[in-house]
Amino acid sequence: MTQPSFLDLIGSGPDGWGPALAAGAMMTILIALAGYAIGMVFGALGAWAKIAGGPIARGVAGTYTTVLRGIPDLLVIYLFYFGGSTVISAFGHLFGASGFISFPGFLAGALAVGVTSGAQQTEVFRGAYKAVHTGELEAAIACGMSPFLRFRRIIAPLTLRYALPGMGNVWQIVLKESALVSITGVVELLRQSQIGAGSTGRPFDFYFIAAMIYLAISTLSGALLQFSEKRFTRGVRRG
Amino acid sequence: MDFVFLYETFVTLISAIPTTLQLAATSVAMGTVLALGLALCRLSGIAPLDWFARAYIFVFRGTPLLVQIFLIYYGLSQFRGVRRSMFWFILRDPYWCAIIALMLCTAAYSAEIIRGGLLSVPHGQVEAGRACGMSRFLVFRRIVMPLAIRQSLPAYSNEIISMVKATSLASIITIMEVTGVAAKLISETYRAIEVFIVAGAIYLAINFVLARIVVLIEYRLSPHLRQAPSLQPVAAGEMK
Numbered sequence: 004m005t006q007p008s009f010l011d012l013i014g015s016g017p018d019g020w021g022p023a024l025a026a027g028a029m030m031t032i033l034i035a036l037a038g039y040a041i042g043m044v045f046g047a048l049g050a051w052a053k054i055a056g057g058p059i060a061r062g063v064a065g066t067y068t069t070v071l072r073g074i075p076d077l078l079v080i081y082l083f084y085f086g087g088s089t090v091i092s093a094f095g096h097l098f099g100a101s102g103f104i105s106f107p108g109f110l111a112g113a114l115a116v117g118v119t120s121g122a123q124q125t126e127v128f129r130g131a132y133k134a135v136h137t138g139e140l141e142a143a144i145a146c147g148m149s150p151f152l153r154f155r156r157i158i159a160p161l162t163l164r165y166a167l168p169g170m171g172n173v174w175q176i177v178l179k180e181s182a183l184v185s186i187t188g189v190v191e192l193l194r195q196s197q198i199g200a201g202s203t204g205r206p207f208d209f210y211f212i213a214a215m216i217y218l219a220i221s222t223l224s225g226a227l228l229q230f231s232e233k234r235f236t237r238g239v240r241r242g
Numbered sequence: 243m244d245f246v247f248l249y250e251t252f253v254t255l256i257s258a259i260p261t262t263l264q265l266a267a268t269s270v271a272m273g274t275v276l277a278l279g280l281a282l283c284r285l286s287g288i289a290p291l292d293w294f295a296r297a298y299i300f301v302f303r304g305t306p307l308l309v310q311i312f313l314i315y316y317g318l319s320q321f322r323g324v325r326r327s328m329f330w331f332i333l334r335d336p337y338w339c340a341i342i343a344l345m346l347c348t349a350a351y352s353a354e355i356i357r358g359g360l361l362s363v364p365h366g367q368v369e370a371g372r373a374c375g376m377s378r379f380l381v382f383r384r385i386v387m388p389l390a391i392r393q394s395l396p397a398y399s400n401e402i403i404s405m406v407k408a409t410s411l412a413s414i415i416t417i418m419e420v421t422g423v424a425a426k427l428i429s430e431t432y433r434a435i436e437v438f439i440v441a442g443a444i445y446l447a448i449n450f451v452l453a454r455i456v457v458l459i460e461y462r463l464s465p466h467l468r469q470a471p472s473l474q475p476v477a478a479g480e481m482k
Contacts, residue, residue: 069446070442070446073403073407073442073445073446073449073450074407074441074442074445074446075407075408075409075410075411075421075445076407076410077410077411077413077414077421078410078421078424078438078441078442078445081421081424081425081428081434081438082434082435082438084434085428085429085432085434086434086435086438088432088434089432089433089434089435175304178306179305179306179307180306181306182306182308182309183306183308183411185308186414193306193308193309193312196309196312197312200316204320205320206312206316206317206319206320207313207316207317207318207320207321208320210309210312210313210316210317211313211317213309214301214305214309214310214313217304217305217306217309218300218301218304218305221304221305222304
């Protein structure tokens, strides 16, 4: 029996893992997008608490960002995956189910990635809000805008504009963090490569192609982010 | 809250702290040397060196660390040449594979930090050094390097902290550092939340101490930013 070549492995022929790897890459993007969306919510709430909150809200948000930026992401994934299973099993016992009910890996992974990236997103949003000129806010008040209108028309668009570079960084971090979700058994890109490596005995080929796919995704999304940054800062004078 | 269990977990996890610190310290130390080389390649003005460093940084910053670890630990063993080479005793050891992967990864991130530091040295300082008759190497050693280190310290402390966090990935290739021991405890006891609290507190403490140490070093290295210690006023009559 001859060994299939590298191109056979990544193609869609009889020995090919191409479709499986593509599905894995889609799953990776899905996890990253879900985690990123959750992180945006946490980030917005955290920034709001830090900017406009009372002492308690500020304390909670401060603890949140300090703790989540100081502990490894892997530990957070373990917490959500195993901790979630424990909580669900306990609930199951209440309703008469027996045994261990496992928490869905995708949900645990997306939540864990979301909560950790939310801590970074908080700082990004807070910094961007600070960059908004007070003169613009005063002008809005002088025009008689209500607080909600002020937020919708002035604060939100300007904050998002200043936050775009930082948000792009967080997206790249989230994309790479999504590889850790493979430990929960979700068949994303890295898990799929592990399966392929295990069944063909060609670990280098599979991890190499996985690395290249990650690189391609991050490069493409980086270019997209740079384009949108250019587009949304059209009105800003440079230099 | 079961304090006895928390205490027992704490005692178990403490024994794993040295492994975490060793992984982080070794990879950061070796990574810094590599990063300095890469940063100098970027600034050398020699096109092939510059492009090599650019490609290296692009690849290692664009791929997940876990993939890099798997590529080195599982991937390299695919080749018979590697298995028969004199380096096999290093490459079959998960501990060294983790250190190599962490080192290569941190070098890519640190190279950009160091490059920024080197670029921030004002040109006048270099010219002054040259005017004093220093050789290029002496200027680099006495003027550029110390100023660059001081400039890049804050960013470097972030990198060190993220390396401490990254050592947790070594647990996936069977190394029993803090996260590895914590995962084992969780799967034995099913008490994820308690174990998480203790392990998280340990990481927070390590990172807090490291951040304080870097702040202290920064303080020592920047006396010019502080007010000079005021001299004791001396009455005219007491002057000798």
